[in-house]
Each structure stands twice: as C-alpha cells, then as structure tokens.
Amino acid sequence: LLQAGLDQVMPGGFEVTSAGTRAMVGDPMQPLSGDIVRTYGGNPDGFVSRQLTSKILRGVDLVLTMTSGHRGEVLQLDASLLKRTFTIREFARMLDVLDERADSAASVPVTADGGGPLSANTAFWRGLPARAASVRHLSLPADSAENDIIDPYRRAPDIYRQMEDELAPAIVSVLRHARLNVPA
Structure with a gap:
C-alpha cells in the first residue's frame, strides 16, 4: 500500500519491501488485510510473506515497523540500523512535526553531481531519518503503546478494523511528506 502511494508521488523513486519477524513464509496476504489494501487502491495479489533476515536489511535506507517489539528485533539483526529504524506511527508523527515546522521543505536537496529528481529524491530520503530523529522529542506520545499497531x-474482523484505524493515518502522513518534498 505504501509502495502504491509513493509510486503516485514519484514513479520509480522508492522501493518498499516487506518481511515479517514471525512470518508464515510463503503465505499470501490474509484475506481481511487484502480487503483493506484494495480499499486504499493497493493490490495484494502476488504478495508472499517472508521472514526478516539480516540479508534483507542490508543496504536499506529506512526501516518502518509495526511495533516497538519489531523494531527491537530489527536491531538485534542489524544494530547499525538504530538511527534508521522506527515504528511507522512514530515516524509519521516525526514527519508531521517536520511538516509543521517546514524544516524539510527547505532541505530538499539538489544533487551536486547534477543528477535529476530521482537522485535528489534518494538523497533527501537517505537524510530523512536523521532529520526525523532530531524532532523525536517533540513527537512523543503520552503512552508509548501509541507507537504500536495491533x-x-x-483475530476477529474488528481487530483488522482497529489495525486499519491505527495504520492508515501513519501511511497518509508518510505519503503527504513525500508529496510535499518532491524534488523539482
């Protein structure tokens, strides 16, 4: 779903992948999750679950997790990702702070090597985790459980709706930030 939204912002500018910390390897997306993805214009067809590994994490610019526990598991696999790993809700709140302060718009890079918008976009997003972390203290929730998505x-369909209610606003925040900061 995030990939579909980012593709609308900048086709070819992002690569979003997914892996689970306790994946049912080889399984398709759960039907109720697939329904939610379709509702938002995504396509769950062809999704196959896979287990998160250190190989998958190698070379990534940003890791977004569903829970703080998942974040901890990522860091057990690769501690070098400490400053680039967030729960998606935590990251979304930090982006909202950056957007409110308009800090990020002023820092959309133009690549020194004369690269085009795609390379400028890559440079911008590679630097974003550090900028986001710099406002973490301004985006802390009253309860740390608000970082997690159920x-x-x-589980029952109402739990899937709860997941949607927790996840959708975070995805919207990430997509809004991407849209507001598309390099010219």
Whole structure:
C-alpha cells in the first residue's frame, strides 16, 4: 500500500519491501488485510510473506515497523540500523512535526553531481531519518503503546478494523511528506 502511494508521488523513486519477524513464509496476504489494501487502491495479489533476515536489511535506507517489539528485533539483526529504524506511527508523527515546522521543505536537496529528481529524491530520503530523529522529542506520545499497531493475525474482523484505524493515518502522513518534498 505504501509502495502504491509513493509510486503516485514519484514513479520509480522508492522501493518498499516487506518481511515479517514471525512470518508464515510463503503465505499470501490474509484475506481481511487484502480487503483493506484494495480499499486504499493497493493490490495484494502476488504478495508472499517472508521472514526478516539480516540479508534483507542490508543496504536499506529506512526501516518502518509495526511495533516497538519489531523494531527491537530489527536491531538485534542489524544494530547499525538504530538511527534508521522506527515504528511507522512514530515516524509519521516525526514527519508531521517536520511538516509543521517546514524544516524539510527547505532541505530538499539538489544533487551536486547534477543528477535529476530521482537522485535528489534518494538523497533527501537517505537524510530523512536523521532529520526525523532530531524532532523525536517533540513527537512523543503520552503512552508509548501509541507507537504500536495491533497485530490482527487470526483475530476477529474488528481487530483488522482497529489495525486499519491505527495504520492508515501513519501511511497518509508518510505519503503527504513525500508529496510535499518532491524534488523539482
């Protein structure tokens, strides 16, 4: 879903992948999750779950997790990702602070090597985790549980709706930030 939205902002400018910390390897997306993805214009067809590994994490610019526990598991696999790993809700709140302060718009880079918008976009997003972390103190929730998104796996439909209610606003914040900061 995030990939579909980012593709609308800048086609070819982002690569979003997914892996689970306790994945049912090889399984398709759960039907109720697939319904939610379709509702927002995404396509769950062809999704196959896979287990998160250090190889998958190698070379990534940003890791967004569903829970603080997942964040901890990422860091156990690769501690060098400490400053580039956030829960998606935490990251979204930080982006909202950056957008409110208009800090990020002023820092959309133009690549020194004369690269075009795609390379400027890559440079911008590679620097974004540090900028986001710099405002973490301004985006802390009253309860740290607000960083997490409920796991609906094998639970009732109302839990899937709760997951949607927790996840959708965070995705919208990330997409809004991407849209507001598209290099010219």
